[in-house]
Amino acid sequence: MHDDAAVTAEVTDDLRRVIADAGITENVDLVARILVTGVGLGLDEANRLDLKITTAALTEMRAAFRLFAPYEDVPKVTIFGSARTLPDHHVYRAAAEVARALAESGWMVVTGAGPGIMQAAAEGAGPDRSLGVSIRLPFEEKPNAVIAANARNVAMKYFFTRKLMLVKESHGFVCVPGGFGTLDELFELLTLQQTGKAEPTPIVLLDEPGGTFWRGLQRFVDEQLVAGRVISPGDFDRVLVTDSVDAAAREITDFWRNYDSLRWVGDRLVLRLRAEPTDAEVESLNERFGAHLMSGRIERRGPLRRELEDDDRVELPRLVLRLNQVHVGDLHRLIRAINDLGSAPKGPARAA
Template structure:
């Protein structure tokens, strides 16, 4: 019995067998290894004698994630962009109109817009997108009055107790991000997103920091990052390639469009990073890219590739051209520059394509592991 189970289990063969029987009873057939380990974790918490507060946090977080996954599920095949921004910005502020116009442009491109569902710039984003193309992930706070009127009462609204579960859902499903000026919460969301991309915990995505022409918020932020953070060696200079600062809605939309002109998605297979593309590069283009980005290669060159066996077994975008490289898994700012270079190739398509959706690709990256046994 135990030989067919994942390594994470209760440690009691009889209890493990009962958990397997419970999965049978509820008719679970897919991803039983993951479901088994969730159940095993609950049993282990009981055995640990965990503090009630720890159990309440675990319980609430799991319930929130389950409810949010369920809410997002019908829209997994629709591309989504998340907008971060201040809850305190008034409708007569130029930032409000800027956010509205950005969201309207995304909606015209058939993107759904995800915001924190509160007032201010979150409401502006939902107004611009329209209720039908808006998704809200609200935080429950004692001093705020709940969801804005655009999304209030909609099935595409979820309310969260914890900021960490809320941030997970604001990031996990989206293929593009635009941050407008805001307070500590906006900066927290923006820095967490940049940290995930910088460390490879999330796929490369377009991250745009948008202000108005008269505003200095992101210019001041960029100056701080350049002088104090990068200038003191706390990030690599190349990490500044992970985001774009602009005061133009048109430039923000173009940044998102161009990111998906040729690049589609990535996957790690063993020691290879596989980049799926819309159009196959020429051999001359690959030679030039291999030379230009030799600093992030741990051996070999950037080469054309067919689908690898794990991709074939998962029917993972088998129709797309691919290039493969032995990436150092450290220089993610340079990896972003490589994606930009792939999008600028003469062989790249002239027009942008829709990005992969959450139904096709998880934004939170899982490194390639051996398959766990399925109970």
């Protein structure tokens, strides 16, 4: 085995020359770290399987990044659901309708590119508003006709790289009834939100009219997880359970009505908004959420120095606070309160 520091000292200069010869000028330090890690795996004498996993993961991520890159500024919603749902099922039609509604509002729809609910969502959005991230399996998963028509699909060997891309690019999520895969994707979303490892986003559990699939999950959460004290009572509040297509689409778009984005600068959380709140509105937020702060108050102010240096959405008004990390899951409630302020823009918006 070899120490990473020794690897860096031995090969970084040579790798930087390779990078320069390739004509790479942006993010050279990060590209060098990727190459140094690859050399390190060789010096560690990693076995062939480990190297194949690493190679495939990087290759697949590069392909996915290239697929999504042209649509960087277009808001995206990922729709999860069963590959086995037939076109005559109510939830198939619901998935198509919510995808159509969001596409008409300027969103792109991301799916797993397979049959069933994935095809329903792609049909609803249409080929020009659909992106697919498929999985290579001996059954079920081949790009559906809508995705294949525009070749807007990337195929993955590993579920972990596929799930990364289904989540990374999206500003909202709609789950319709499905099996292990759908539930796996939902619970990963909830875990990322609960732990603060992902920025807050709206999550909708959409059922057929009068359906009980997600209500059954909600009862399980209340009666087993909350009652058993393995999650907090409000952890499921960030999820909308509904059988209304209109309510589902509105939940996605309204989440971005006033709230734009967030950034941590040291221990300070910066919330960027579309409309500047009044003094009275900031005071009302302090009254409701002051107990969740580590210290101080929620303050209205301009961009912080680090944001100015990075030219990071400096044109937007801001709220700055020191949030107690224990309460990071409560960000959803704060964002919804910000969206409900009287100064917030009327009507739905989207994230940029």
